[in-house]
Amino acid sequence: MSDLLIELFSEEIPARMQAKAADDLRRLMTDGMVEAGLTYAGAAAFATPRRLTLAVEGLTTESPTLREERKGPRTDAPEKALAGFLRSTGLTKEQLEVRDDKKGQVYFAVVEKPGRAAADIVAEVLEKAIRTFPWPKSMRWGTGTLRWVRPLHSILAILSDEEGAQVVPLDVDGIASGDTTHGHRFMAPDVIKVTSFEDYAAKLKRAFVILDPQERADLIHAEATNMAFAQGLEIVEDKGLLAEVAGLVEWPVPLMGPIGEQFLELPPEVLQTSMKEHQKFFSVRDPATGKIVKYVTVANRQTTDNGATILAGNSKVLTARLSDAKFFWENDLQTVRERGLEGMAAPLANVTFHNKLGSQAERIERIAALAREIAPLVGADADMAEQAAKIAKADLSSEMVYEFPELQGLMGRYYAEAAGLPQPVANAAQLHYSPLGPSDDVPTEPVSVAVALADKLDTLTGFWAIDEKPTGSKDPYALRRAALGVIRLVLGSEVRTDLSEVLLTHGREILAIKSKLDSAYEAEVIAGAAQEKLLEAQTEVLATASGANKEKLKQIAVNLSAQYNDAQQNHSLLLNKANEASQSACCIPPLLLEFFADRLKVHLRGEGIRHDVIDAALPENWDGDIVLLVNRVRALQSFLDTEDGANLLAAYTRASNIVKAEEGKDGVEYSLDPNPDLAENDSEKALFAALDAADPQIDAALKAEDFAAAMGAIAALRSSLDTYFEATLINSENQIIRRNRLCLLNRIRNLFARIADFAKLDG
Numbered sequence: 047m048s049d050l051l052i053e054l055f056s057e058e059i060p061a062r063m064q065a066k067a068a069d070d071l072r073r074l075m076t077d078g079m080v081e082a083g084l085t086y087a088g089a090a091a092f093a094t095p096r097r098l099t100l101a102v103e104g105l106t107t108e109s110p111t112l113r114e115e116r117k118g119p120r121t122d123a124p125e126k127a128l129a130g131f132l133r134s135t136g137l138t139k140e141q142l143e144v145r146d147d148k149k150g151q152v153y154f155a156v157v158e159k160p161g162r163a164a165a166d167i168v169a170e171v172l173e174k175a176i177r178t179f180p181w182p183k184s185m186r187w188g189t190g191t192l193r194w195v196r197p198l199h200s201i202l203a204i205l206s207d208e209e210g211a212q213v214v215p216l217d218v219d220g221i222a223s224g225d226t227t228h229g230h231r232f233m234a235p236d237v238i239k240v241t242s243f244e245d246y247a248a249k250l251k252r253a254f255v256i257l258d259p260q261e262r263a264d265l266i267h268a269e270a271t272n273m274a275f276a277q278g279l280e281i282v283e284d285k286g287l288l289a290e291v292a293g294l295v296e297w298p299v300p301l302m303g304p305i306g307e308q309f310l311e312l313p314p315e316v317l318q319t320s321m322k323e324h325q326k327f328f329s330v331r332d333p334a335t336g337k338i339v340k341y342v343t344v345a346n347r348q349t350t351d352n353g354a355t356i357l358a359g360n361s362k363v364l365t366a367r368l369s370d371a372k373f374f375w376e377n378d379l380q381t382v383r384e385r386g387l388e389g390m391a392a393p394l395a396n397v398t399f400h401n402k403l404g405s406q407a408e409r410i411e412r413i414a415a416l417a418r419e420i421a422p423l424v425g426a427d428a429d430m431a432e433q434a435a436k437i438a439k440a441d442l443s444s445e446m447v448y449e450f451p452e453l454q455g456l457m458g459r460y461y462a463e464a465a466g467l468p469q470p471v472a473n474a475a476q477l478h479y480s481p482l483g484p485s486d487d488v489p490t491e492p493v494s495v496a497v498a499l500a501d502k503l504d505t506l507t508g509f510w511a512i513d514e515k516p517t518g519s520k521d522p523y524a525l526r527r528a529a530l531g532v533i534r535l536v537l538g539s540e541v542r543t544d545l546s547e548v549l550l551t552h553g554r555e556i557l558a559i560k561s562k563l564d565s566a567y568e569a570e571v572i573a574g575a576a577q578e579k580l581l582e583a584q585t586e587v588l589a590t591a592s593g594a595n596k597e598k599l600k601q602i603a604v605n606l607s608a609q610y611n612d613a614q615q616n617h618s619l620l621l622n623k624a625n626e627a628s629q630s631a632c633c634i635p636p637l638l639l640e641f642f643a644d645r646l647k648v649h650l651r652g653e654g655i656r657h658d659v660i661d662a663a664l665p666e667n668w669d670g671d672i673v674l675l676v677n678r679v680r681a682l683q684s685f686l687d688t689e690d691g692a693n694l695l696a697a698y699t700r701a702s703n704i705v706k707a708e709e710g711k712d713g714v715e716y717s718l719d720p721n722p723d724l725a726e727n728d729s730e731k732a733l734f735a736a737l738d739a740a741d742p743q744i745d746a747a748l749k750a751e752d753f754a755a756a757m758g759a760i761a762a763l764r765s766s767l768d769t770y771f772e773a774t775l776i777n778s779e780n781q782i783i784r785r786n787r788l789c790l791l792n793r794i795r796n797l798f799a800r801i802a803d804f805a806k807l808d809g
Contacts, residue, residue, distance in 0.1 A: 047087075048207040050102040050168060050214075051243045053227055054176070057096065057196035061293030063182060064093035064259065067195070070180055071098050078171030083109025084164055092257045094296045096231070099257060101243040105205070108161040118142065118153035128153070165205055169216045169223075172203060176218050192219040202227050202240070211241040229253020230297055232347050254297040254347075263292035269300045270342045274330050277302075279340060282329040287322055294326065295346040301353040302330065302342050303361050309368045312375055313460055314338045319450045320371045325364055374445040378457070381444075382465050390461065391440035402512040409504060410439055417500035419548070424499070424539050426470075426492030434474035435497045437462060441475070455479045470494070481531050488538040495539045502528040502535075507549055510638050529645040536672045545642070545670025546635040639670050646672070655683045662806040674751060681753035682802050690761040697767040698804045701791040704776055708788055716788040724786040729766075729773040736766040737793060744800060756801050767794070 052075065059067065068091035076089050079102075087104025118131040121144060132139065135155040143154045177192070184193040192198065203214035203223040216223035226237045227246070234253035240246040247257050256262045267281075267288060274281050292298070309317065314331065317338040321327035330340035341364070345356050381390050394406035403409065414435035421431035441447045441458035458475030470493040477494040478501050480486055489495050505528050509515065516525050535541070643664055647657040663678045685691040709715055722734040740759045747756035776791065778784045798804050 047104050048107055048164065048205045049243060050086075050100070050105050050164075051202065051204050051206070051240070051246055052100040052172060053200075053202035053246070054098045054198060055096060055200040055202065055227055056194060056198045059093065059095055059098070059195055059293075061095070061290045063195060064095075064098075064293045065289075067098055067179075067181070068093040068100075071100050071175065074175040074179070075100055075168075075171055076102070078174065079105070079167060082167045082171065083112075083161065084167055093259055093293070094255060094257060094262075095294060096296065097227070099246075105164055107207075108163050109167060111161045112159040114157045114159070116155045116157065118155055120147075120149065121151045121153060131155070165212065165214045168203065168205070168214045172201075172214070173216060173218055176201075190219040192221075200224065200227070202246075204240070204242075206242045230255055230347070233297065256297060259289075259292050262295065262298050263288050266292060266298045266300055266344055269298075270302075270328055270344075273300060273302045273342065274340075277340075278332075279330045280333050281342065282318055282331050282338070284322065284328065287326065287328065291326055291328075291344050295344055297346060297348070299345040299348055299353065300342050301345055301357050301360075302340055303357045303364075304340055305338065306361075306365055306368065309372060310337060310339060312368070312372060313457075315453060315456055316371050316375060316446065316450070317368065319453055320367055321364065323450065324367045325360065327360075327364070370449070371446070374449055378441075378444045378446055378461060379464055382461050387437035387440040387462060387465050387467070390443050391437065393443045394439065397442070400508070400512070402514075403508045406439065406442065409508075410436060413438075413497070413500045413504050416504060416548075417496045420499050420541075420543075421492070421496045423541050423543050424492045424495045426496040430468060430471055430493050431474075431496040431500075433467070434471040434478070434493050435500060437467070437471065438475045438478045438497055438501070474498075481534050482527065484530070488534050490538065492539075495535055495541075499532060499535050499541070502532045503548065506532070506638060506641075510641075515637075515641075525641075526645060529642055530649055533642065533646055533649050533672055537676060540673050542671060542673055545672065546639060547669075549635040549638050549670070635670070639668055642670065642672070643668070646675070650676070650679065653680075655679060656808070658806055658808045659683050659686065662802040662804060664803075677751065678753050678802070681757055684754070685757040685761070686807070688761075690764050691757075694760060694764055694767070695804060695807060697764070697771070698795070698798050700771065701767075701794045702805060705788055705791045705795060708777070716785065716792045718789050720786050720790040720793055724783060726783060727773055729769045730787075730790075733763075733766045733770045733790070736763050737797065740797065744797065748800065753801070760798065760801060763794075 052071070054071070072089050072091035076086065079086065084106050085104075086102050086106070089100065089102045092099040092101075116135060118135075119127040128139070131153065132142075135157055137155055137157070141155070143156060144151050145154050176194075176198075179194070181193075181195045184195055185197075186193055187197045198218075198221060201216060201218065201221055201223045202225060203216055204211045204225045205214060206212075211225060213225050214223055225241070226239050227250070228235055229238055229250060230253055234255075236253075238249050238253060240249060250257055256265070270281050305317065314329070314337055318329040321329060321338075321341055325341075325343065327341040327343050329338045330342060331337065332339050343357070343360050345353055349355065378390070385392070391407070391410065394410065395408075397406045398404075399406045399409045414432045417435040418428045418432040420426075421428040438455075438458060441454055441461055444457055444461065446457050447454045455476045455478070459472045462472035462475050463469075470491055473491055474489075474494040474497045477489040477491070478497040480494075480498060481488050489498055505523070506525055509523055509525055514523065521527075643660065647660050650660065651657070659682055660675075660679050663675060663682050665675075668675065686695065705716055720734075722731070725731045725734055740763055743759040744756050747753070747759060774787065776784070776787050778787065
């Protein structure tokens with residue numbers, strides 16, 4: 047057994063590519079070596095800005111010798127058949143063996159493939175991995191043909207065991223493999239010779255290179271946190287930024303610097319975003335005020351002045367960046383003071399939301415109308431919900447959001463507060479995008495809920511109306527996320543509504559039927575008035591005109607008449623489109639509700655609820671009441687998880703299968719009410735009595751939407767059903783009794799169906 051160490055040393059690798067590149071190197075090498083017959087005990091990959099490293103433990107020293115036996119043609123087969131077999135095996139006729147077979151004597155080829163040394167296999171696999179490495183972007187340099195993310199300088203490849211280390215011989219476009227590397231670019235650039243992974247990692251650390259990216263991230267976090275704590279401050283946690291910065295340095299040195307006084311009144315999120323996006327700085331917050339007051343930058347080297355020069359340079363650049371942010375903030379506030387939020391939103395009339403769904407301003411009008419309609423359902427003030435919807439997207443026209451799109455919504459809240467709008471309206475500007483994902487909080491303020499629902503329902507209805515639905519893994523407009531957002535909002539607020547009616551009404555608005563009809567009517571009126579004036583003028587002028595003038599006027603009249611006819615034709619086309627739109631609007635609710643049901647399965651899967659339970663609880667003509675459906679689903683799942691539930695499901699299945707089989711055999715339906723007077727034994731009479739008792743209880747429970755009580759009433763039938771099936775022969779020789787018993791089983795089936803379609807349950 048031996049250990050393998052590989053290092054690919056290059057110019058700086060972008061931080062965002064390092065983790066995947068390390069994983070790709072491990073995968074390509076281990077897959078290739080295993081395919082070639084080598085085995086290993088473990089493998090780990092690492093990345094720094096200038097190197098990809100792979101360490102493999104317990105690698106076999108050579109691949110095993112393989113012995114393969116191949117059956118050939120019979121000994122009396124034609125020469126062509128034998129020649130083809132020899133070509134495929136690479137042997138001569140003398141090297142073949144003759145063996146007895148059921149059909150006579152046949153040729154056998156015994157081919158032995160000797161094992162190969164690990165070094166040869168590693169060299170072959172490594173060269174292929176380097177030449178085919180899946181970088182998102184790569185480059186060529188100099189006169190070579192090799193492509194790498196940045197110029198590749200050296201290849202370290204050694205196999206080590208108890209006897210020492212040997213270099214894996216390899217040459218890729220003039221880059222020969224060796225057993226050396228380099229330390230930190232500035233602090234220890236000299237050549238380092240290594241003999242094993244442990245020797246390699248230790249020497250790199252002495253040369254100011256921390257190989258493990260997680261170790262670098264932990265060091266940055268610990269030192270930055272301690273620096274902030276020492277001054278009574280705290281680091282604003284950002285795991286994404288931490289991982290990125292750890293990929294920018296080989297020897298992290300955190301340094302804390304101040305933020306200019308003139309910038310401290312900027313919203314903390316603006317400071318944090320600006321410093322993160324432009325400078326990769328961590329924000330340092332005063333926990334007492336919530337303001338960002340300092341920053342932490344991470345240098346890639348130690349300096350004799352303890353980072354003073356680095357901080358001075360960073361602060362100079364930061365001041366320029368924050369000056370831009372301050373300029374945007376002040377300009378936006380000036381716009382709000384002069385024109386208000388609706389004035390800030392005015393340019394959205396010239397911004398297309400979708401070429402088939404109109405501008406952003408038109409969409410905002412739709413959302414505002416829908417928010418007003420939804421408001422009473424969530425306990426929100428209708429006027430406030432409409433107002434919030436009209437200004438919620440105003441910040442999309444702001445200079446700040448243009449510079450930092452990720453601040454949309456949040457800046458809307460700040461601008462609404464600056465405009466003196468009610469706090470619920472301001473909060474809705476920020477929260478109406480939520481929830482964006484499964485871990486995102488769901489708004490609870492009624493106004494925010496109303497606007498968030500309106501926003502998502504408008505998106506869903508709009509794209510369904512223009513037939514831009516998700517397909518397979520493609521969902522460019524994030525409609526699945528929008529549907530899950532609606533579900534979480536509805537469940538969080540317990541909104542009880544006929545969602546299908548809301549979708550139908552809004553679908554019609556989106557398709558703008560009224561707008562099309564109005565436009566067509568207006569065109570007709572204008573054309574009619576023009577023709578009327580034309581006829582008056584024609585009559586008057588033709589009476590006095592003569593010769594060429596008369597002919598000229600006649601031609602003008604013909605052209606105007608043609609224009610009028612075109613206007614009438616356009617009017618007819620618009621009417622047809624309006625009718626088609628009306629029909630399309632009617633198709634939107636059932637299709638969207640089916641989509642919601644599918645998303646609901648995804649949402650409830652986290653609660654351990656099976657998809658078939660949702661199918662069973664889903665009414666045939668579901669109206670979109672999500673809260674009611676989920677309550678029914680949860681009650682059914684809880685019921686099925688009990689012993690009574692499992693046994694009753696078995697009893698239902700037995701009853702249903704018997705009725706189904708006998709109906710198919712007899713060619714009739716056993717749907718009549720069974721007659722209790724025809725009951726022959728005590729178990730049958732007891733079942734009639736139990737069903738009579740359960741009927742009103744289930745009715746009352748379903749009306750009260752107490753599904754647990756309905757399940758309880760069903761569960762009370764268990765003993766009666768068990769006794770009945772044990773004591774009663776369904777297919778009695780007496781046809782009247784048989785028919786009555788089958789009708790009784792059908793009654794049981796129908797009773798269960800009032801709660802859920804148990805036939806859709808697995809098992």
